[in-house]
Amino acid sequence: xxxxxxxxxxxxxxxxxxxxxxxxxxxxxxxxxxxxxxxxxxxxxxxxxxxxxxxxxxxxxxxxxxxxxxxxxxxxxxxxxxxxxxxxxxxxxxxxxxxxxxxxxxxxxxxxxxxxxxxxxxxxxxxxxxxxxxxxxxxxxxxxxxxxxxxxxxx
Amino acid sequence: xxxxxxxxxxxxxxxxxxxxxxxxxxxxxxxxxxxxxxxxxxxxxxxxxxxxxxxxxxxxxxxxxxxxxxxxxxxxxxxxxxxxxxxxxxxxxxxxxxxxxxxxxxxxxxxxxxxxxxxxxxxxxxxxxxxxxxxxxxxxxxxxxxxxxxxxxxxxxxxxxxxxxxxxxxxxxxxxxxxxxxxxxxxxxxxxxxxxxxxxxxxxxxxxxxxxxxxxxxxxxxxxxxxxxxxxxxxxxxxxxxxxxxxxxxxxxxxxxxxxxxxxxxxxxxxxxxxxxxxxxxxxxxxxxxxxxxxxxxxxxxxxxxxxxxxxxxxxxxxxxxxxxxxxxxxxxxxxxxxxxxxxxxxxxxxxxxxxxxxxxxxxxxxxxxxxxxxxxxxxxxxxxxxxxxxxxxxxxxxxxxxxxxxxxxxxxxxxxxxxxxxxxxxxxxxxxxxxxxxxxxxxxxxxxxxxxxxxxxxxxxxxxxxxxxxxxxxxxxxxxxxxxxxxxxxxxxxxxxxxxxxxxxxxxxxxxxxxxxxxxxxxxxxxxxxxxxxxxxxxxxxxxxxxxxxxxxxxxxxxxxxxxxxxxxxxxxxxxxxxxxxxxxxxxxxxxxxxxxxxxxxxxxxxxxxxxxxxxxxxxxxxxxxxxxxxxxxxxxxxxxxxxxxxxxxxxxxxxxxxxxxxxxxxxxxxxxxxxxxxxxxxxxxxxxxxxxxxxxxxxxxxxxxxxxxxxxxxxxxxxxxxxxxxxxxxxxxxxxxxxxxxxxxxxxxxxxxxxxxxxxxxxxxxxxxxxxxxxxxxxxxxxxxx
Ligand code: FES
Ligand code: FES
Numbered sequence: 001x002x003x004x005x006x007x008x009x010x011x012x013x014x015x016x017x018x019x020x021x022x023x024x025x026x027x028x029x030x031x032x033x034x035x036x037x038x039x040x041x042x043x044x045x046x047x048x049x050x051x052x053x054x055x056x057x058x059x060x061x062x063x064x065x066x067x068x069x070x071x072x073x074x075x076x077x078x079x080x081x082x083x084x085x086x087x088x089x090x091x092x093x094x095x096x097x098x099x100x101x102x103x104x105x106x107x108x109x110x111x112x113x114x115x116x117x118x119x120x121x122x123x124x125x126x127x128x129x130x131x132x133x134x135x136x137x138x139x140x141x142x143x144x145x146x147x148x149x150x151x152x153x154x155x
Numbered sequence: 156x157x158x159x160x161x162x163x164x165x166x167x168x169x170x171x172x173x174x175x176x177x178x179x180x181x182x183x184x185x186x187x188x189x190x191x192x193x194x195x196x197x198x199x200x201x202x203x204x205x206x207x208x209x210x211x212x213x214x215x216x217x218x219x220x221x222x223x224x225x226x227x228x229x230x231x232x233x234x235x236x237x238x239x240x241x242x243x244x245x246x247x248x249x250x251x252x253x254x255x256x257x258x259x260x261x262x263x264x265x266x267x268x269x270x271x272x273x274x275x276x277x278x279x280x281x282x283x284x285x286x287x288x289x290x291x292x293x294x295x296x297x298x299x300x301x302x303x304x305x306x307x308x309x310x311x312x313x314x315x316x317x318x319x320x321x322x323x324x325x326x327x328x329x330x331x332x333x334x335x336x337x338x339x340x341x342x343x344x345x346x347x348x349x350x351x352x353x354x355x356x357x358x359x360x361x362x363x364x365x366x367x368x369x370x371x372x373x374x375x376x377x378x379x380x381x382x383x384x385x386x387x388x389x390x391x392x393x394x395x396x397x398x399x400x401x402x403x404x405x406x407x408x409x410x411x412x413x414x415x416x417x418x419x420x421x422x423x424x425x426x427x428x429x430x431x432x433x434x435x436x437x438x439x440x441x442x443x444x445x446x447x448x449x450x451x452x453x454x455x456x457x458x459x460x461x462x463x464x465x466x467x468x469x470x471x472x473x474x475x476x477x478x479x480x481x482x483x484x485x486x487x488x489x490x491x492x493x494x495x496x497x498x499x500x501x502x503x504x505x506x507x508x509x510x511x512x513x514x515x516x517x518x519x520x521x522x523x524x525x526x527x528x529x530x531x532x533x534x535x536x537x538x539x540x541x542x543x544x545x546x547x548x549x550x551x552x553x554x555x556x557x558x559x560x561x562x563x564x565x566x567x568x569x570x571x572x573x574x575x576x577x578x579x580x581x582x583x584x585x586x587x588x589x590x591x592x593x594x595x596x597x598x599x600x601x602x603x604x605x606x607x608x609x610x611x612x613x614x615x616x617x618x619x620x621x622x623x624x625x626x627x628x629x630x631x632x633x634x635x636x637x638x639x640x641x642x643x644x645x646x647x648x649x650x651x652x653x654x655x656x657x658x659x660x661x662x663x664x665x666x667x668x669x670x671x672x673x674x675x676x677x678x679x680x681x682x683x684x685x686x687x688x689x690x691x692x693x694x695x696x697x698x699x700x701x702x703x704x705x706x707x708x709x710x711x712x713x714x715x716x717x718x719x720x721x722x723x724x725x726x727x728x729x730x731x732x733x734x735x736x737x738x739x740x741x742x743x744x745x746x747x748x749x750x751x752x753x754x755x756x757x758x759x760x761x762x763x764x765x766x767x768x769x770x771x772x773x774x775x776x777x778x779x780x781x782x783x784x785x786x787x788x789x790x791x792x793x794x795x796x797x798x799x800x801x802x803x804x805x806x807x808x809x810x811x812x813x814x815x816x817x818x819x820x821x822x823x824x825x826x827x828x829x830x831x832x833x834x835x836x837x838x839x840x841x842x843x844x845x846x847x848x849x850x851x852x853x854x855x856x857x858x859x860x861x862x863x864x865x866x867x868x869x870x871x872x873x874x875x876x877x878x879x880x881x882x883x884x885x886x887x888x889x890x891x892x893x894x895x896x897x898x899x900x901x902x903x904x905x906x907x908x909x910x911x912x913x914x915x916x917x918x919x920x921x922x923x924x925x926x927x928x929x930x931x932x933x934x935x936x937x938x939x940x941x942x943x
Binding site: 076091125132137 | 168172174180279355412443665836840
């Protein structure tokens with residue numbers, strides 16, 4: 001079996017994987033980072049979004065082996081010293097989650113959205129989150145949270 | 156009490172931290188030592204006889220632990236899945252309940268039906284092996300539409316169910332309705348289809364069966380909204396293990412919307428197989444499996460007729476519905492198009508005579524059961540669309556027509572002709588509040604503006620009602636329910652004054668860990684961070700009935716209040732002893748016990764400590780501060796409200812833009828307004844999804860599910876709607892100690908009719924859900940052509 005090495009949440013990791021192992025399987029099964037979820041089998045739901053070299057990626061759509069040497073951040077790597085990332089804090093403050101299943105992917109996508117579109121308006125946020133499905137919240141409070149977080153990020 | 160964390164405060168959720176940091180513990184996040192993995196081989200055909208199954212090759216594949224087929228389960232005495240609600244047809248016959256084996260034995264009846272269960276050391280190995288199983292099918296012609304199922308010559312889904320008729324049930328006074336129609340000045344008639352939906356909780360269903368050979372206990376981890384009900388059914392009916400040797404754990408569950416109430420084949424097979432192989436076995440659905448096998452929702456064909464006098468006063472309502480049950484009866488399937496549906500057909504109106512006939516039928520499709528609202532959205536959809544249609548027929552304002560027929564705010568308790576007694580409400584107030592929110596006075600100008608841009612604008616109303624807080628056990632028992640629908644709670648003080656509440660309710664997004672803690676904080680003065688809510692494990696919490704039908708707060712919360720009462724009662728005795736007063740003189744409020752008329756007091760924490768360290772303690776009192784209560788509601792609760800949708804349609808493209816949404820809902824008292832608003836958002840989004848986007852479509856020839864993935868089944872996404880304007884009104888529920896009514900389903904109940912009424916208002920013709928661009932474009936073109 002081939003070996004893959006990468007940095008995940010700031011830590012160097014290395015493991016043997018079957019070539020068909022998806023990045024999301026690598027994170028969940030090899031590294032026990034179960035915060036990254038799998039909600040579909042057609043790359044549509046965004047529950048699996050992580051950051052690879054700072055950009056959001058659907059981890060169900062890419063093989064672990066493709067990320068040799070990459071710098072990966074998952075939902076587990078966001079909070080620093082017990083302090084929630086501003087996006088996480090805003091989701092809590094504005095009730096942007098209910099069952100929480102879509103939340104890790106939603107938060108990771110939202111951070112990338114704000115990084116690429118500082119100070120987004122409502123329409124930009126709604127369109128920017130088009131790749132993430134949430135069945136619980138109706139998105140309204142997610143939009144509110146992203147807006148609020150964008151005020152606290154990037155500055 | 157600190158109003159920041161008590162009743163009525165938008166307390167930020169206690170459960171959020173773990174979900175936001177990736178520390179939630181959903182089913183697929185759990186792994187048992189040495190666990191194997193299971194994969195189901197599923198039927199590719201909608202209807203076929205199984206001539207033979209050959210597992211020889213597959214059994215030899217790498218990593219395979221075992222392969223089981225339907226006959227293995229049968230040989231082991233494993234019973235079929237059951238439906239827990241008996242419906243009696245109008246001829247007095249009980250509903251037809253054909254066998255529902257967890258793995259098909261000789262016939263497959265829908266695409267995705269279980270054919271074999273392959274267990275291997277890894278998922279990949281199990282999948283590889285499943286491909287080596289040879290099944291010889293004899294294909295049959297399927298039937299997929301409920302309406303087609305009743306036609307003569309239709310495929311017979313079950314040999315022992317002639318004509319595919321599960322039941323032919325009625326409610327109401329048919330003769331009174333006939334009389335009302337014969338004296339009517341106007342009759343409005345409408346044929347509508349309530350489209351089939353796939354629930355699509357974002358966490359796919361999953362299960363781990365585990366077996367402890369030392370204690371003979373089976374532990375089933377499963378994505379359930381009601382783990383005790385699962386245990387009861389699997390033990391008493393399916394025969395997996397005695398109840399005390401079966402522990403069911405539903406950990407963090409990623410959404411349910413009804414679909415995780417039911418006892419499914421897969422969890423049954425995992426629980427059974429774990430003992431067979433003496434090893435844990437895990438199964439996690441892929442999304443395509445969820446589409447094929449999660450119980451679907453809705454799927455009603457309905458003809459409704461409304462009789463009115465010359466002033467638009469409703470005289471009678473006649474409703475005929477064909478409800479598609481799918482291939483087998485899911486756990487509560489029979490109750491949905493009967494007692495959860497026809498009993499709500501009075502809506503918010505004084506209609507004196509109502510008659511409903513419902514034919515439930517089998518087809519070669521996935522089973523249909525409760526989905527957010529369950530029967531009540533179907534009822535609201537029928538009433539609110541026909542009322543809107545009637546207003547158009549009469550040339551009357553839909554607001555005025557509704558107001559003329561609303562039950563008056565002083566008419567409670569109000570008995571409807573369909574066996575419900577509404578306990579409280581103020582329907583005109585909700586209408587007026589919603590009208591203000593949407594700026595109804597400015598609507599004409601907005602419509603003119605749209606027209607000047609070549610667009611069609613429409614406004615639509617939905618004044619919904621639902622029966623929640625399910626339900627008084629004796630009442631539902633008399634209507635055929637196989638269970639009681641009370642709830643349990645245990646309030647346990649720890650010696651240091653913190654509290655653990657064990658609840659039979661189950662949270663899968665509703666925020667119980669916060670709302671229930673607020674009750675304890677408010678009533679017992681315990682800081683909210685010192686209250687822990689425990690749920691979802693039959694090994695920990697008292698037997699409980701779970702979460703569905705917007706019941707958790709009204710029934711589960713009321714059970715907590717009963718337990719709190721017991722704590723206070725006992726606490727008074729301890730406090731009296733500590734303060735050397737008589738019990739009659741002790742007053743309690745918010746966790747402080749006082750001797751009336753003095754400044755002597757002790758806190759709940761001191762009392763709890765004394766109860767666990769009873770050095771100075773009433774001699775005839777048991778130590779400990781730990782009380783359990785069961786609460787059986789006396790009536791349903793009746794949340795109600797009005798939602799108004801405003802849309803703009805581009806007749807050249809068929810694009811419907813939802814411009815604005817106003818909702819005024821009466822949920823009785825509200826414990827956490829932030830959570831309630833979130834429930835409305837989510838419910839409305841699902842309702843808009845049904846009206847605009849979602850449709851489970853089976854091919855009529857082959858019975859294949861055409862919309863079986865997110866590529867084909869359109870889920871509502873963030874850019875499909877605007878932010879909603881929401882207000883709540885409050886007529887407290889007189890029936891429970893909290894005065895609450897429930898809010899989980901309201902949005903999904905109200906929304907479809909509001910949106911379809913807006914769209915048909917804009918178009919000027921009736922169309923069915925979902926109002927896809929293609930359908931809307933065709934309708935707009937046909938109106939255009941007719942006008943030319
Ligand atoms: S799991 Fe659905 S997009 Fe990756
Ligand atoms: S919070 Fe449940 S799917 Fe988004």
